[in-house]
Amino acid sequence: MTAPEPVERTPGPAWARRRAAARRAWGEFTRHRAGVLGLGVLVLVIALAALAPLITDADGVDVTRATGGRLEPPGGRYWLGTDESGRSVLLLVLWGARISLLVGLSATLLSIAIGTVVGILTGHFGGWGSALLMRLTDFFLVLPSLVLAIALSTVIGPGVGTIVLAIGVTSWPSAARLVRAQTLGVEARPYIERSRALGGGHLHVIGKHVLPGVLPLVLVNTTLAVGTAIVAESTLAFLGLGDPVAISWGSMLRSASNSGAVTAGAWWYLVPPGLAIAVVVLAFTLCGRAMESVLNPRLRER
Amino acid sequence: MRQRRWALGASTLVVAMSAGLGAVPAATTATAAAQQGTTLRVAVTQEVDSLNPFLSITRTGTDILRAAFEELTTASAADLSPEPGLAEKWEPSPDKLTWTYTVRRGAKWSDGQPITAADVAFTFNLMLSNETARTANGNYVAQWESVTAPDETTVVVKTRAPQTTMVALDIPIVPEHVWSKVDVGAEPAYPMVGSGPFVITDFKESQYTRLSANKQYWRGAPKIDNLDFIHYKNADAAVQALRNGEVDLVNGLTPTQFDALAGDPDIERNNAKGKRFNELVMNPGAATATGQPIGDGHPALKDPRLRRAIAQAIDSKTIVDKVSGGYATVGGGYIPPLFSTYHWEPTGDQARPFDPAAANSALDAAGYARGGDGVRVDPASGRPLKFRLMLHSGKAFDEQSAPFIQGWLRDIGIAVDVRSVADNKLNEDTTAGRFDLAYSGWTGNPDPDAVLALQTCASRPNADGKGATPDSFFCDADYDRLYAQQGSEFDTAKRAEIVKRMQQILHAQAPLTILSYDNALEAYRKDRFAPFTLSPDPGGFIMNQQSYWGYYSATPASASASGGSSSSTVVWVVIGAVVVIAAVAALVLARRRRATADERE
Numbered sequence: 086m087t088a089p090e091p092v093e094r095t096p097g098p099a100w101a102r103r104r105a106a107a108r109r110a111w112g113e114f115t116r117h118r119a120g121v122l123g124l125g126v127l128v129l130v131i132a133l134a135a136l137a138p139l140i141t142d143a144d145g146v147d148v149t150r151a152t153g154g155r156l157e158p159p160g161g162r163y164w165l166g167t168d169e170s171g172r173s174v175l176l177l178v179l180w181g182a183r184i185s186l187l188v189g190l191s192a193t194l195l196s197i198a199i200g201t202v203v204g205i206l207t208g209h210f211g212g213w214g215s216a217l218l219m220r221l222t223d224f225f226l227v228l229p230s231l232v233l234a235i236a237l238s239t240v241i242g243p244g245v246g247t248i249v250l251a252i253g254v255t256s257w258p259s260a261a262r263l264v265r266a267q268t269l270g271v272e273a274r275p276y277i278e279r280s281r282a283l284g285g286g287h288l289h290v291i292g293k294h295v296l297p298g299v300l301p302l303v304l305v306n307t308t309l310a311v312g313t314a315i316v317a318e319s320t321l322a323f324l325g326l327g328d329p330v331a332i333s334w335g336s337m338l339r340s341a342s343n344s345g346a347v348t349a350g351a352w353w354y355l356v357p358p359g360l361a362i363a364v365v366v367l368a369f370t371l372c373g374r375a376m377e378s379v380l381n382p383r384l385r386e387r
Numbered sequence: 388m389r390q391r392r393w394a395l396g397a398s399t400l401v402v403a404m405s406a407g408l409g410a411v412p413a414a415t416t417a418t419a420a421a422q423q424g425t426t427l428r429v430a431v432t433q434e435v436d437s438l439n440p441f442l443s444i445t446r447t448g449t450d451i452l453r454a455a456f457e458e459l460t461t462a463s464a465a466d467l468s469p470e471p472g473l474a475e476k477w478e479p480s481p482d483k484l485t486w487t488y489t490v491r492r493g494a495k496w497s498d499g500q501p502i503t504a505a506d507v508a509f510t511f512n513l514m515l516s517n518e519t520a521r522t523a524n525g526n527y528v529a530q531w532e533s534v535t536a537p538d539e540t541t542v543v544v545k546t547r548a549p550q551t552t553m554v555a556l557d558i559p560i561v562p563e564h565v566w567s568k569v570d571v572g573a574e575p576a577y578p579m580v581g582s583g584p585f586v587i588t589d590f591k592e593s594q595y596t597r598l599s600a601n602k603q604y605w606r607g608a609p610k611i612d613n614l615d616f617i618h619y620k621n622a623d624a625a626v627q628a629l630r631n632g633e634v635d636l637v638n639g640l641t642p643t644q645f646d647a648l649a650g651d652p653d654i655e656r657n658n659a660k661g662k663r664f665n666e667l668v669m670n671p672g673a674a675t676a677t678g679q680p681i682g683d684g685h686p687a688l689k690d691p692r693l694r695r696a697i698a699q700a701i702d703s704k705t706i707v708d709k710v711s712g713g714y715a716t717v718g719g720g721y722i723p724p725l726f727s728t729y730h731w732e733p734t735g736d737q738a739r740p741f742d743p744a745a746a747n748s749a750l751d752a753a754g755y756a757r758g759g760d761g762v763r764v765d766p767a768s769g770r771p772l773k774f775r776l777m778l779h780s781g782k783a784f785d786e787q788s789a790p791f792i793q794g795w796l797r798d799i800g801i802a803v804d805v806r807s808v809a810d811n812k813l814n815e816d817t818t819a820g821r822f823d824l825a826y827s828g829w830t831g832n833p834d835p836d837a838v839l840a841l842q843t844c845a846s847r848p849n850a851d852g853k854g855a856t857p858d859s860f861f862c863d864a865d866y867d868r869l870y871a872q873q874g875s876e877f878d879t880a881k882r883a884e885i886v887k888r889m890q891q892i893l894h895a896q897a898p899l900t901i902l903s904y905d906n907a908l909e910a911y912r913k914d915r916f917a918p919f920t921l922s923p924d925p926g927g928f929i930m931n932q933q934s935y936w937g938y939y940s941a942t943p944a945s946a947s948a949s950g951g952s953s954s955s956t957v958v959w960v961v962i963g964a965v966v967v968i969a970a971v972a973a974l975v976l977a978r979r980r981r982a983t984a985d986e987r988e
Contacts, residue, residue, distance in 0.1 A: 148709070149794035155712060156643060169643060169787065170709050243780070243807045325780050329807035330790045343783045345644035348626045 113379045120375020126368040134182035145176045146332060156351045166353035168337075169344040177332055178357045184333035185362070188248055189315035195253030196314070197307045200260025205299065207261070208268025209291055219265070222258045230255035231320065238326040245328045252317045260306055264299050271298035301380045308373035312366035319362050334358040424612030427916065427941045429930065430625035430634040431616050438590055439575055440559035441513075441520045446830070446931055449523075451596055451616060454935045456559030457582040457605075459488055459507065459542075462933035464922040467833040469554040473502060473582065474542075483549035483877065488542040494605040496562045497578070497586045508536035509563035511544065519572040524558045526837060549875035551882070555834045584609045584939045593618055611941045626910075629654065635915050638930045640908035641783055642712025648910050655913040658714060659921070659928040661905040662725045665718075665784060665828045667701065667792070669694045671898045673820025673860040676847045682820020685774055687765035691896050692753045693772075695739070697824075698900035699749070700799045701792060702741040707903050710787045714908055718901030720890040721842075722835050725904070725923070728879060729835045731887040733894050746799045755800070763800040773802040774823035777816065780807040785826045788902065792824075818848055818857060827858055827899070833933060835886055836874060842893060843867050859898035866892045907931065917942040 114120055133140075144150040153163055153171035160166070165174040203222060207215040234251035241247045271277065277294055285293070315334075321327060322335025323342075337358040341347070346354045436445045440452050461472040474488040494502040511534040514520045521528065532545040544553070565580050578588040578599075584606070585598035598614040617634060619625040626644050628634045630651065640648070648654050670684030671694065687693055703718040716724055720731035733739060755763040755772065763772045776792065778785035786807070793803040803824070808816065817825050831838050840846055844862035869889045876882040893899065907928050911919070920940035921927035929937040 147794050148790040149705075149798075151709075155709070170790075239809070325807060328805070329778060329780075329786055330793055330805045340786070342621075342623065343641075343781070343786060345623055345626070345641040345647065347623045348644045349647040351643075 110379050114375055117375035117378065119371045123368040123371030123375070126364065127372060130182060130365055130368070131186065133179060134186055137179050137183060141176055141179060146172055146180050148172065156346065156349055156354065158351075159353050165357050166351070168340065168354055169346070174337075174354055174357055177337055178334070178361050181332045181334045181337055181358060182361065182365075184245065184328075184331050185315055185318055185335070186365070188245060188252075188318040188333070189311050189365075192249045192252035192256075192314040192318065193307055193310045195249060196255075196257040197260050197303060197310065199253065199257040201264050201299070201303055203257070203261040204264025205268050205291060205295060208265040209272065209287065209295060222261050225255070226258040226262070228255070230317075234317070234321055235324065235326065238321065243326045243328065245331055248318055248321050248327055251321065251326075252314050256310065256314070256317070260303075260310070263306060264303065267299045267302050268295055271295050305373055305377045305380060308369055308376060312369035312373075315362060315366055315369075319358075334362050425943045426613035426615055427611050427636065427938065428615045428617060428634040429938075430619050430628055430637045432619050432622050432625060432639055434593055434618060435590070435596060435616075437574065438579070438587060438596065439571075439573070440561055441524075441571055442522050444523050447616065450931050451587065451598070452559055453583070453932075454585045454598065454614065454938050455579060455581040455583045455587050456561065457494075458558060458560060459556055460554055461935075462555070462833060462922070464920050464927075464932075464934070464936040465924050467923055467933050473507065473560055477554065479553065483875070484546055486544045486546070486553050488544070490540045490542060491605065492540060494582065495603040496580050496582055497601045497603050498562075498580045499603060500562065500564060500580075502560075502562075502582055503539045504536035504542045505539070506563045507542045507560050508534050509567065510558065510560045511542075513561075513566070513571065514558070517571055526840065527552055527556050527558060549877070551874055551877060552834050552836050555832070557832070584935055585614050606939075609939050609941065611943065614938055614941070629910060629912065632912060632915075636909070636911040636929065638907060638909040638928075640910060642714050642908070645714065645908040645910070646712065653912055653914040654910050655918070657907075657909040657911070657921070657929055659907040659909065660725050660926050661715070661907050662723050662832075663828060663830045663905050663907075664721070664723050665826070665902040665905060666899045667697075667902055668817070668822075668825050668827050668859040668899045669697060669897070670820065670822055670824070671859065671861060671896075673857075674847060674862065675850050676845065677850075679850060680820075681848075681850070682822070684820055685765075685770065685772075685823045686768045687755075687770065687772055688774070688823060690753065692749060693755065694897040695895075696746040696749045696753075696799060697796065697801065698897045699739050699741065700743050700746040700795045700801075701900060701902065702795065703901070703903055704741065706788050706791060710784060710791070711903055711905065714906040716904040716906075718903050720887075721893050721899075721901065722838065722886065722890060723831045723904045726831055726833060726835065728883050729886045731890040733891075737891065737894060739894075743795065743798050750799060757800050761800055762802045771802065772800065773804065776803045776805050777808050777813050777822050777825040778805065779813055779826060780809050782826075784905070820860060828905075829858070830931075839870055839873070839886065839889060842898070843870050861893070861896065861898040863892060863896060913944065915944055917944050 148170045151167075151171040153167035153173065155167070155169055155171060157163055157167040157171075163173045163175065165178070168174055168177060203218060207218050207222075233255045234248075237251045237254065238244075238247045241250065272290075272295065277290060280290060280294060318327075318333065319335030319338065322333050323339045325339060327333060327336050329336075335358075338355065341351070341354045341358075431447045433445055433447045435443070435448045435451065437443045437448060438451065440456055443449055443452055458472050459474040460469040460477070462468070463470040471491070473491055473494065475491045477486060477488045479486050488504075488507070490502065490504045490507060496502055511528065511531075514525070514528050515531060515534065530547045530550055532547050534545075535543050537543060546553070560582065562580050562582075569575075575587075577590060578586050581587065581601065582604075584601055584604045586601045587596065588599050589595075589597040595618060596616040598616075600609045600612050600614075602608045617628075619628065622639060622641060622644065625634065625637050626640065626648070629637045630648075632653075645656060645658070648656055669688050670682070671691075672680065672686075672689040673682040673684050674680050707713065707715045707717050719733060722729045722731065724730045724732075750763060754766045756766070758764045758771055764770070765772060774796075776789060778789050780786075789805045793805055796803050813825065816822055817827070829838055829841065841858040842861045844867055847857050847860055847862065866889055869885050869892075873882050873885040873889070876885060907930075909929050911929065919929045919938075920936040921929060922932040922934060922936045
């Protein structure tokens with residue numbers, strides 16, 4: 086038995102410190118009632134969306150197997166009424182959550198990833214390359230995102246992937262600006278200088294010091310951005326730039342408006358998807374605000 | 388920042404949407420102020436492409452032009468048969484190659500000049516000599532040799548081959564004294580000198596087209612003074628405007644909107660049997676007029692057995708019931724049932740009722756075995772049967788029926804990738820053969836020639852995908868032979884027989900399948916207008932007729948009821964605004980008082 090003794094099996098003091106910090110942060114988070122409420126709503130919505138294929142029958146959202154009448158008002162059989170093809174609106178809202186959340190999350194991840202990379206690179210390196218990159222960021226920042234997103238989806242062709250790309254590509258500049266500012270702030274601290282003096286290269290400084298320093302901010306920003314990405318997804322789907330057969334909250338509103346549900350007074354077709362968007366966006370915002378105050382003591386309520 | 392920009396985007400959207408409701412009525416108010424007398428206000432959702440009579444091809448554009456320009460013959464209100472327009476009578480030579488039209492004496496242009504045979508000859512000769520002038524109606528003059536006007540009332544047209552459309556020439560006749568001095572391709576100046584019951588006086592793109600009564604009209608001036616076509620971006624906005632009394636006549640309603648208007652005591656609805664069909668075209672191997680393959684259609688669709696199976700797996704009855712709310716007719720032959728002389732319905736052996744099981748076994752027998760994922764594979768090319776389906780973005784029928792077609796085809800082992808495409812892009816792609824399955828649809832005429840021509844070999848484009856109007860890229864020698872025959876067959880019964888045989892070929896080869904024949908759903912304010920003349924009568928339309936009878940017949944219901952509800956809307960808006968302002972003022976005052984109280988302490 087010559088194998089070396091496993092050295093780091095027992096958690097070291099660093100891990101204990103981290104766990105204690107996490108516990109403190111969680112304790113601080115739970116003090117925000119609204120944040121906890123938001124988190125609860127999110128967990129519930131995400132669980133329902135993920136379990137939709139298990140708890141409901143996929144045939145219910147297939148138009149060729151729909152059994153209801155055209156725009157039936159809410160009743161015992163269909164709690165939230167039916168759409169113009171006779172499908173249950175409740176079921177559509179449930180299934181619509183899948184695309185809306187998926188697009189919202191992946192678009193945010195894309196935009197935050199681009200933003201973080203650009204922000205850290207420009208903040209860390211400086212020089213003409215960074216200046217160029219920042220001008221590019223400014224260029225994207227002043228472009229009206231809705232118009233750019235519409236132009237993009239016209240070029241690539243409508244679809245879920247297009248919407249993710251359109252939102253991601255149009256909403257990264259603000260994240261880049263934010264991360265760059267934080268990077269500059271972190272790099273001005275003495276321990277970075279010390280680390281450089283001890284021979285730490287770019288990779289070491291970025292990976293070990295800057296990234297951990299900006300990550301909390303990125304996390305908060307991500308949470309807040311998901312809400313806006315979901316609104317953006319609904320806007321683009323409402324404008325007909327989404328997958329024409331996929332069910333999302335935005336495409337439900339589009340079908341409602343196209344089929345004349347407004348004139349027919351079919352509120353049960355318009356209100357649920359709209360309300361769902363509002364509730365999920367609110368939940369993400371509440372969560373994000375609570376996390377922000379956990380990470381930034383100055384925001385804590387006195 | 389991000390939030391604010393998206394919020395900005397969202398509010399821009401809201402503003403843009405409400406512009407449909409807000410901006411256009413502003414134009415109406417301006418109209419009311421500027422014009423005197425009674426006005427028929429028509430809401431249209433389609434944009435006018437052009438009001439140049441030689442260029443306009445949209446439904447709305449041609450509809451407006453028909454009210455402003457009299458043609459040689461016009462379609463009768465009752466059965467759309469040719470009846471005298473500018474021409475009092477017409478006579479073909481025994482060999483049907485020379486047609487002599489006698490132009491009405493005493494008819495005048497709207498500027499008072501007499502309408503003569505010279506104007507007719509000028510219009511036709513312009514089309515023969517100038518390619519731009521043939522843009523919209525070139526198909527009528529393609530076989531013409533010469534046009535002459537030997538005297539003031541006689542026009543002689545010589546053709547190279549007998550032509551059945553000579554009694555239904557859908558060509559606006561323009562005044563020579565105006566059009567000889569202007570560029571044919573340019574947008575016309577307003578007011579446009581015309582010969583129809585109305586004169587086009589003003590046009591603002593995407594906003595409105597304004598017409599006023601032509602006092603010189605030879606049948607007598609219309610009973611209303613003005614006719615306004617107001618553009619709405621959104622059908623719901625148009626319907627709300629009708630309910631509020633801001634417009635008087637609306638068409639293109641969705642079934643839901645049509646049902647919702649049922650209870651309104653001031654609104655009369657008109658459910659007209661449609662002259663339009665919706666079809667699904669299946670790329671049977673697109674090629675140019677010279678037979679060179681173009682585009683990137685799926686090779687398996689060249690097999691008529693596969694195309695027939697697809698047609699059989701689509702349930703037209705469900706589309707009619709669910710998508711069109713019952714306001715449509717189940718698909719059958721190529722010519723819509725409204726044109727009963729030429730309509731053909733598959734019966735007996737040829738009937739192909741909805742039957743997924745039969746479609747499945749037909750595909751099994753044809754060698755399309757299912758792959759591991761349940762999608763069949765084309766044995767010849769080895770490619771799975773995965774087809775693109777292109778639909779018109781924003782068109783309710785396409786968007787609602789696409790999930791049905793996707794579901795039905797999945798049941799027979801065909802995967803469908805639905806793509807929503809802007810109208811122009813769809814036209815471009817289908818014309819160049821870059822499609823597998825695509826939505827299409829055409830409006831029929833009393834004369835079936837134009838619609839039948841779409842499926843001939845000659846309607847295929849050149850190598851650049853231009854120069855013709857292909858529909859399904861169908862090319863069949865028998866069909867083309869019959870097409871030539873029907874074009875020179877003047878006995879209606881014999882011609883109908885040929886046209887029906889052509890439809891049988893289309894049905895058997897299935898380069899397309901008819902999904903439904905749409906009804907035209909219209910509604911008007913019966914408190915302001917008496918019933919309009921329908922065409923055809925009974926069961927016909929008010930708008931988009933083959934002629935101008937609907938608009939020409941507009942008669943105000945009574946002098947009393949006009950704009951009552953819209954003025955009450957204004958009252959309510961004012962009351963609402965006052966309440967809001969009062970509430971805000973109260974809130975501000977209360978806050979200020981509290982603030983000063985705090986300061987005092």
